Amino acid sequence: MNATAVRKVSFNSAHRLFNPAWDMETNDEVFGLCNNPNYHGHNYDLYVKVNGPINPETGYVMDLKKLKHLTEELITNRFDHANLNLDIAEFNQEKGGLNPTAENIARVCWQLLRQHLDAKLKLSIVLYETPRNYVEFDGE
Numbered sequence: 001m002n003a004t005a006v007r008k009v010s011f012n013s014a015h016r017l018f019n020p021a022w023d024m025e026t027n028d029e030v031f032g033l034c035n036n037p038n039y040h041g042h043n044y045d046l047y048v049k050v051n052g053p054i055n056p057e058t059g060y061v062m063d064l065k066k067l068k069h070l071t072e073e074l075i076t077n078r079f080d081h082a083n084l085n086l087d088i089a090e091f092n093q094e095k096g097g098l099n100p101t102a103e104n105i106a107r108v109c110w111q112l113l114r115q116h117l118d119a120k121l122k123l124s125i126v127l128y129e130t131p132r133n134y135v136e137f138d139g140e
Helices: 024-035 064-079 102-114
Strands: 002-015 040-053 122-128 134-137
Touching: 002 064, 040 064, 040 102, 064 102, 102 122, 102 134
Parallel strands: none
Antiparallel strands: 002 040, 040 122, 122 134
């Protein structure tokens, strides 16, 4: 029998959506206000979902205390009150990093956490950028 354990974390970050290969007009057309050269911020809510078999000895899919520590160390401590474009290597576009869209933020969070979880566990990420806009990423 499988179950899903979920940990919710929140962080506040600034970013700018921008494609350096495009001119400013194209960036404005595609990204609108999110292309502000002075950045803008969001209060993100991240749901880390771990699915797998219930351990008959512990009754856990995963110890949520361990998941709490992983999310604090790998996500919250890095992303909270950061400028994603400037402070997070994965999004430094001057060095070939990703555009910090919600989709790419979820992807990076998944990659950071995946390597610390048992291979038999399925990991998925739900990232709310606003109360009405969110993305899901499961590595597939």
